[in-house]
Amino acid sequence: MHDLLILGARVIDGSGSPWFxxxxxxxxDQISAVGRLSGAAARHSIQADxxxxxxxxxxxxxxxxxxxxVNPTHxxxxxxxxxxxxxxxxxxxxxxxxxxxxEILQEQLAAWNGLPDFDRDWTTLTEYLDHFDGGSSVxxxxxxxxxxxxxxxxxxxxxxxxxxxxxxxxxxxDQCMRExxxxxxxxxxxAPCMYAGDDELVELCQVIRPYQGFYCPHHxxxxxxxxxxxxxxxxxxxxxxxxxxxTHCHLSFEINQGRVGELISMIDxxxxxxxxxxxxxxxxxxxxxxxxxxxPSWTHxxxxxxxxxxxRAPASRARIQHELEVLGSDxxxxxxxxxxxxxxxGILGDHDPTVIGMSxxxxxxxxGKPAFDFFADLLLETRLGxxxxxxxxxxxxxxxxxxxxxxVLGSDxxLVGGQPHPRGWGxxxxxxxxxxxxxGLLSWEEGIRKxxxxxxxxxxxxxxxxxxxxxxxxxxxxxxxTLRATATYExxxxxxxxxxxxxxxxxxxxxxxxxxxxTPGRALRDPFGRRHQRFSSx
Numbered sequence: 001m002h003d004l005l006i007l008g009a010r011v012i013d014g015s016g017s018p019w020f021x022x023x024x025x026x027x028x029d030q031i032s033a034v035g036r037l038s039g040a041a042a043r044h045s046i047q048a049d050x051x052x053x054x055x056x057x058x059x060x061x062x063x064x065x066x067x068x069x070v071n072p073t074h075x076x077x078x079x080x081x082x083x084x085x086x087x088x089x090x091x092x093x094x095x096x097x098x099x100x101x102x103e104i105l106q107e108q109l110a111a112w113n114g115l116p117d118f119d120r121d122w123t124t125l126t127e128y129l130d131h132f133d134g135g136s137s138v139x140x141x142x143x144x145x146x147x148x149x150x151x152x153x154x155x156x157x158x159x160x161x162x163x164x165x166x167x168x169x170x171x172x173x174d175q176c177m178r179e180x181x182x183x184x185x186x187x188x189x190x191a192p193c194m195y196a197g198d199d200e201l202v203e204l205c206q207v208i209r210p211y212q213g214f215y216c217p218h219h220x221x222x223x224x225x226x227x228x229x230x231x232x233x234x235x236x237x238x239x240x241x242x243x244x245x246x247t248h249c250h251l252s253f254e255i256n257q258g259r260v261g262e263l264i265s266m267i268d269x270x271x272x273x274x275x276x277x278x279x280x281x282x283x284x285x286x287x288x289x290x291x292x293x294x295x296p297s298w299t300h301x302x303x304x305x306x307x308x309x310x311x312r313a314p315a316s317r318a319r320i321q322h323e324l325e326v327l328g329s330d331x332x333x334x335x336x337x338x339x340x341x342x343x344x345x346g347i348l349g350d351h352d353p354t355v356i357g358m359s360x361x362x363x364x365x366x367x368g369k370p371a372f373d374f375f376a377d378l379l380l381e382t383r384l385g386x387x388x389x390x391x392x393x394x395x396x397x398x399x400x401x402x403x404x405x406x407x408v409l410g411s412d413x414x415l416v417g418g419q420p421h422p423r424g425w426g427x428x429x430x431x432x433x434x435x436x437x438x439x440g441l442l443s444w445e446e447g448i449r450k451x452x453x454x455x456x457x458x459x460x461x462x463x464x465x466x467x468x469x470x471x472x473x474x475x476x477x478x479x480x481x482t483l484r485a486t487a488t489y490e491x492x493x494x495x496x497x498x499x500x501x502x503x504x505x506x507x508x509x510x511x512x513x514x515x516x517x518x519t520p521g522r523a524l525r526d527p528f529g530r531r532h533q534r535f536s537s538x
Contacts, residue, residue: 001041001043002025002026002033002042003026003028003042003043004042004473004503004506004508005037005044005045006025006053006477007037007038007046007048008023008048008049008050009023010048011053011054012052012444013054013466014054014055014456015449015466016446018445019444022053024467025042026506027506029505030469030472030473031467031468031469031471031473033469034467034469046477051477051479051480051500052480053467054448054467054475055456055466055474055476056083056084056452056464056475056502056503057082057083057428057452057476058083058408058451058452058456058461058465059077059082059410059411060245061089061247061280061410062085062424063087063113063412063413063415064077064138064413065088065094065113066116067113067416068136068521069118069132069135070116070118072135072519073509073519074137075515076415076493077138079495079496080427080485081428082138082428083138083502083503084138084139084140084456084461084474085138086140086142086143086455087143088142088144088185089185089216089412090147090186090187090193091187091193091218092147092190093143093144093185094113094120094122094128094148095142095148096123096124096148096149096172096175097120097123098123100152100155104151104156105151108191111346111348111385111386111387111414111417112290112387124175124179125142125175125180125181126180126535128142129179129180129523132522132523133521133522135519137520138509138521139505139522139523140523141523141527142181144172144173144181144183144184144208145185146186146193146196147186147193149176149204150192151192152172154169154192155192156191156192156300156301156302157195158192158195160197160200170203173208177208177213178211179525179532179535180523180525180526180532181211181213182213182460182524183208183213183215183216184215185216186216188217188218188220189333190218193218194297194300195297198232198235198236201215201217201240205242206242208242212527212528212530213527214237214242214243215233215237215242215244215245216244216245216247217246218248219232219246220330221333222333223256223334224255224328224333225333225334226256226263227259227263227266230249230263230266230267231266233246234266243276243458244275244277244278245277245280246267246279246280247280247410248280248412249263249279249280250287250401251401252285252392252397253335255335256397257394260394263401264401267406271406278458279404280455281398281401281407282410282411282413282423282427283409283431284421284423284427285391285393285398286389286391286421287392287421288389288390288412288414288421289388290384291342291379291386292379292386293331294329294331295320295324295329296323296324296330296331297329297331307384308379308383308384311376311379320376321372324336324337339359339361339372340361341390342359342389343358343359344356344358344359344378344386344388345386345388345419345421346387346414346416346417346420347382347385347386347418348382351378351381351386357418360388387416387417399439399441402431402442408450408451408455409427409451409455411423411424411428419492420492420493421489422485422489422491422494425485425487425494425496426485426496428451428496429484429498431447431451432444432483433483433485434485435447437483452465453465453466459527462529473506474504475501476501476502476503477500477501478498480498483498483499484498499513505520505522507520
């Protein structure tokens with residue numbers, strides 16, 4: 001007798017092959033049979049009634065580093081059919097930590113993770129990932145985060161590492177890889193990641209090569225020097241002889257209008273030369289980050305306290321304004337900041353919450369302040385705890401990138417704040433319903449491959465992402481006609497519609513459109529079949 005039987009499904013198996021009619025049996029945490037199984041017995045059964053059954057979706061770029069533990073049901077992803085979140089992105093993950101970096105990371109990343117009442121009792125990556133085993137409805141896979149490692153060894157110093165410091169950083173990354181990290185992420189517009197030169201990154205990437213890890217850069221410039229940033233990222237991978245995954249890959253700002261073909265040619269040329277380049281992107285035109293990310297890099301040296309002091313001091317404050325509005329700071333990708341691009345997303349502390357969702361110029365006008373002064377004062381009042389949306393995308397570029405065969409989907413979703421980006425609640429549903437179904441840019445089979453087997457292969461989870469006997473039973477059942485994202489910029493937390501059942505490791509976490517409360521998620525710590533090791537400190 002099977003544990004679970006899904007009957008009468010239109011199966012899209014994740015491989016990109018044409019769909020087929022089949023029943024699917026699940027036993028334990030695995031798919032046990034695929035075929036005509038209507039006469040088989042099962043403890044539980046689901047009548048698919050011709051809906052599409054696919055592997056569970058993988059979100060290749062998330063900021064779910066804490067929220068699935070705070071809210072284990074993780075409804076924002078279940079309603080979209082997502083069964084695995086990839087965490088530790090942009091070089092700033094929550095592990096490993098030292099007593100000195102724990103508070104710094106919590107404060108610096110508050111706009112990404114919030115400040116929930118949650119006991120962050122871990123030191124190593126292993127101890128952190130242990131919280132996800134049976135503690136979340138979805139699986140997670142984690143990077144080693146270059147900035148977190150650099151902070152542990154060098155603090156927030158803007159300088160090259162000594163030989164001893166480099167050796168210590170390499171040892172920590174090696175330990176993270178042995179503990180099951182999938183690769184190395186960087187965030188080269190965020191401190192302290194931005195203080196690392198390319199030679200330093202190449203040397204660190206060489207640590208991940210024996211573990212079949214890959215380099216995942218948020219590179220140095222997405223604006224005036226975007227193509228240079230992509231080129232340099234690929235060259236780091238080439239020099240270190242590791243694959244490169246270009247995360248939140250986009251070509252935005254008016255300065256780059258019409259140049260997406262150059263980016264695609266660069267990627268194709270690198271792949272033809274043997275550099276394994278892949279990429280993820282989200283299906284929206286606005287980006288989101290914490291607002292202090294727009295500040296010039298020199299303002300971050302020394303940590304949050306030093307940044308706040310520079311925002312207070314008249315001379316440095318004037319210099320910051322000039323770089324933002326006239327020169328284009330490196331934090332703003334070398335493009336002069338048009339304040340009208342920015343919408344306030346989320347605010348920590350006691351600041352007036354009615355500005356959430358307002359454009360920054362409108363909020364500044366209401367406060368009777370120039371836009372820059374309002375921006376700087378807001379950062380001071382919240383101790384940098386404010387996020388924002390930036391509207392700079394180009395639709396034809398988004399479409400061109402998502403049609404490339406090396407593209408997979410990543411939401412880059414920030415799940416906290418009063419007015420977060422809707423991509424955390426809508427990316428996967430929007431991609432399939434709008435770009436696949438409505439616009440017909442991709443077939444259902446190819447669209448689902450980009451959400452399943454392609455990201456599974458990239459992160460090394462080779463037993464997921466396919467509907468095959470012996471694969472893990474992460475499954476999503478949805479109606480292709482009613483699937484849609486309802487989240488908007490005005491109502492970002494509105495759940496997706498059309499997904500009826502989601503199964504994670506053989507257990508239903510969404511049944512008939514309702515969360516079951518089950519938390520069978522796991523930390524996927526054995527990429528490419530290697531055995532991870534456990535450590536109590538580093």
